[in-house]
Structure formats: structure tokens, C-alpha cells
Amino acid sequence: MASDRPLRIALVWRGDPHAVPLQFPRLQPIHDALERVDVAPAPVAFSEAAVEEARIQLLACDGVLAWVDPLTEGVDRTRFDALLREVSEAGVWVSAHPEVILKMGVKEVLARTRSLGWGTDTHAYATAEAFRTAFPARLAAGRIRVLKQNRGNGNQGVFKVELEDPAQPVGPGSLVTVLEARSDRPEPGVRLGDFMARCEAFLAGEGRLVDQAYQSRVGEGLIRCYMTQNRVIGFSEQFPRNLAIGEPDLPSFGMAREKTMHDEAAPRFQGLRRSMEQDWTPGLQALLGIETRDLPVLWDADFLYGPKTAAGDDSFVLCEINVSCVVPYPLTAVDAIAGAAKALAAAHRSRRASRDGD
Template sequence: MNTDRVRKIAILWRGDHNTRATATPENSRLHRVFSALADMNVAAEPAVYSDEMVSEVREQLLQVDGVLVWVDPISDGHDRSRLDPLLREIASKGIWVSAHPDIILKMGVKDVLFRTRTLGWGTDTDLYGTMEDFRKRFPLRLASGAIRVIKQNRGNGGNGVWSVQLASGRSVLPEADAIVRVEHAWRDGMAETMLLGDFIDRCQIYLSGSGRLIDQPFLSRLPEGTIRCYMVHDRLVGFSHQFSQGLLPAYAKAEGSAPGKVMYGPAEPRFQVLRTKMESDWVPAMQRLLDIDTLSLPAIWDADFLLGPKTESGDDTYILCEINVSSVFPFPDEAVGKIAEAAVSGIQGR
């Protein structure tokens, strides 16, 4: 890379023609990242994307050294089916892309919960790749009467996440006409009862093409919230403790709303055990299992943990419920400079 010239990075997010025409570093929600890059003598420019502007965005990205991407996998009826091939093409030209679509497919989809289930953050996790497999084996998972949580492979904000439980309790082998209670986590969906066979049919959309479904046990400590670890490459840069209404038991919803999200820096004392596990054990193990080198890890990503059963000594355990890679925002103040440093390292290592 020629270090005598000013390095250029595009920061890409989704928008329309008007947003692209009026976007500036100052009016972007990512203005602090733009500013941090400028402090490192990097020229960062907005790259507003839509499927209707692929050619225009391609021409822009071919002129930069790197691209930082903030685009959800599913948003307002849009997906990344046209964006990801564009980013792969750009990366093939030697331009650094974070997060690269191939890295997202390794760690930013729900089947990472199945692939890494043997790590210390794992639990009793199953995976279904076809409707036939789902129809045959999922009823057996419900037979104990416990609540199971079904998750589509690519989604965000609770979209395609369902809790399912037999209405009658235990059953040796639930049939298609068994009654189940289901609840959609997306937008705090209301609980409903329906036939098990109808619910299975409803999930067909999640298994179309290369789709998959992940199956995990419901964790009873969900009302205590989720601990989010914010990561830049393999280093933890902050936490948040957040509460969601999706899939909460009725008693917890009746108790009133909890704070939506509280941010913490990486030194927050309550979460230092989790930090050590992430940096020293779980992330390195994930990298080995998924074959991801450190500089290929996203410039910003997060891992969401639910509280598992306490140990005999009363310590918390942590169960991974999701990794977010595509569009992590907001993030702690401490992450901003580290994201800029990661971007510079990325374009220097091309």
C-alpha cells in the first residue's frame, strides 16, 4: 500500500437516493467514527447504499482502500442478496471490507450457536436444515413439556425467533394435532395457541433455499436481561445490559418495563469474569473452530449472552444467544477509537 497518499475509507449504510445525496460525515449517526478516522489522517466518506444504486455505489467503492459496513440482514423488506455479491467483488479487488460477507456467514448467523455449542458458552442446541428434518425431530424436543426457542438463521431484532411449548405438558410423541403455545419475539408478539403441525408449516419460510432453524432451550433467567459484549477484532471494548419484552413470561411483563439498555466500558467490575472468558477462551476457540484469523474478525461485532444456571458457589454462567456482525449500533464510547484503529490495520494489511 502506498503510504504517501491519504488513505480512503467508505462507511456504508442503507438509504435512498435523497439520503445518499445529502449524507455527510457530520449528519451521520456514525459521525464519531468519521471523526476518529480523520484524526488518524484517513479520509472517510459516506457510501449510502440501496439495491437500486448498485452500479453507483460500486464505482465509489472501487476508489477507496476499505469499506466499513452497517447493513442489517433483514430490514423493511430488504435483505443483502445484492449487497453481499457487491462486497465480495470489491474485496476481490484488494479492498478491505468489514464485515466481509463470508465472515458474516461463519459467525454472524444463528447456526454459529450450533457449530460452537461445545464451547463454554454453549447449551443444548439443535439444528434443522430441511422441513422433513424439522417435522420429524422437533416434536421430540417438545415431548418433555419444556419451552424450546426456535430461531431462523439470518435475522435481527427478534424476527424469526419463537418460543414453543406443548399446551398439555409432557407427551411421549406429540402429533401434528397437538396444541402448542407459541410467541414471536419480534416486536413483542402476543402469545397464541395453534396446532403443532400448523406451527411447523409456518416455519417453512425460514427453511427455504439454504435456510436453517436453530433450536435451543428457553432460559428461565431471561427477565434478568441480556449481557452484550462489544468486540473489536478479538478485544472487548465494552458491555451493555439490556432488557427486551420479547418472549418474557407473563409475570415479568406484568411487573413493568425495565431500562432498555445501559452501556458500560470494558472495565465494568460486574462483567470481568465474562471479559476474561471472551478474550482468553471463547473467542480464540471460536476462531480455531471457524477458521477465522484475528484481522479478519469484524472491526465491530457483539455477542449477546443470557444468564444460565448459577454454579454451586453462586457464580453466574453465560449462554450465547446471538452474535451480531452486520450492523452493530449503538456501541460504547470506548469502541470508537478502536474501530478506527481496526480499520487502519485492515487497509494496511491488504
């Protein structure tokens, strides 16, 4: 009987399925943690050129843990997500499921959850007309705004937009300075109308643009809160790239890739931990309609420092949720990730066996 064999969970990344050896070193700690709980890990490199091969491998598993970015060298997840939906329909547990990603792993989540304590002045545009109508007025009111494409990674499509002469009326001819988060060099003297026309490409199809208030404390760095479903499993800190490359006179916006990891008990972040576990994650689930069992076993929420409270404590503003490809992660958390994956995959296998009469 299938229920007599050890659980088998695929670890999936984008790569060459015929590479020798077939490995993704950054997933090795989770691979080893799965083995420690008597789960057989199955490495699977996904390529659009070998979808059928991947399908056969995934359908032979009880669960799938996926690390595939929304965009890799211009290639999106369309075919990969279709495959995950197919194997999920067949009874294989998938984390993160594409439908969950569409709810919480996109920038629009910043607007949909702005009523939570992590929220700020944030809006989502679904059409070019809505963008053209509302964005100039919001820029005029705040002088600096941050625009983000709905699905992306590696700071692609994230722009700081700053009025060069905020005393003047704002219109298509107004000059702005634009800085993309993956760049170190601002682009001054850009006509607002021209920049907005460029951004309209992000609204094609089901695209969205998210418009968020600029956080003046961005120069103090970013806090990443790692989660297994609704539990905090660790933190990391990142600091602005201009400091990392030794050019403090450049604007602070995009973050350096290097991270300082902390476990879930790090004293500095216990207030953030309580907020995530007791208030914000339950609030996210209620607003988006996500059951705890459907939350990913590895996801993270990225925060910038917000205004100080009246008591002088830090507040935190959500700037992104990562679900599709969370690496690196705290090595202290791999046993929690493996344990959750085992429990969820086992439950799915049991339901699958009952359905199939095994």
C-alpha cells in the same frame, strides 16, 4: 503514487445515496475517530437502485466498514454482499466480509459452537424432514424451546414455543403457545403441526432453523459484549420489553431497544471478558476457521444468564452474534475501532500496491 495519499475508508449504510446532506448520525463518532487517526472517512449510502454508483465509490477506497442489516423491509443483502465480494477481490479491505458473516453472523453459529463454554442444548435443521423428525421430541423433553431463523435482525423469526399440556404425548395436534420475540402478545392454542408448517418457509434455499433450549433467566436481561477482532471493547445491558412498557404480567422474552452502556473495564463483567478473550473467541476461530485478521473490527456477542455455578457465580449462554450492523456501540470504543480499521486497511493497501506494481 496511491500509497502517498491518506487512507480512505468507506462507512456504508442502507439509504438514499442522493439524500442531502448524506449522513447517518449513528456513525458520526466512528467517522470522527477515523479522522483523528488521519484516515479519510467516505460516507456511502447503499441502494439496490444505485449499485454501480456504490461500486465506483467503494473501489476508490482502501477499506469498507458496513452497517447493513440482513433484512430491511423484506429486502435482504444479496446484491450488497455481491458488491462487497467484488470490491474485496479487487483488494479493498472489507469488514465484515460476507464470508465471515456466513460463518459467525448467523444463528447456526449457536449450534456449531455449542461445545464452547457459552453453549447449551442447541441444534440446527437444514431440511423440513429433519425439523419434522426431531423438533417434537426435543419440545417434549424440554417443554419450552426457542426457534430462530438463520439470518434475521430486530427479533424477526425468533419464537418461544411452549407446550400447553406437557403431560400428553407430543404430535402435530398438540397445542402450543407461540411468542415471537418482536411481539408482546403470546399466541395460544396453536396446533404444533400448523406452527411447524409455517416455520418451514425459513428452510427454503440455503435456509436453516436453529432450535435452542429456553433460558429461564431471560427475565433478568441480556448482556451484549462488544468486540474489535479478538478484544473486548465494551458491554451493554438490555432488559425485557414487558418491563420497559410497564406490563410486568406479560411474558419476558423479547428485549427492549434501550441499552445501558459500559466500557470494557466494567467490574461486573470481567469474568465474561476473560472468557471471551481467552477461551471463547479463540474457540470460535478454531471451530469456524477464521483468522484473527479476518474477524470484524466491530461485532458483538449477546448472552442470557445461564444457571448459577456451584460457587454461586453467573454463567452465560450465547443467544446471538451480531456482525452485519452493530449499532449502537460504546462511544468509549470508537478509537479502538478506528485504530484497528486503519491498520487492516493499510495492510490491504500495501498488498494491493505490490500486486499492481504501484
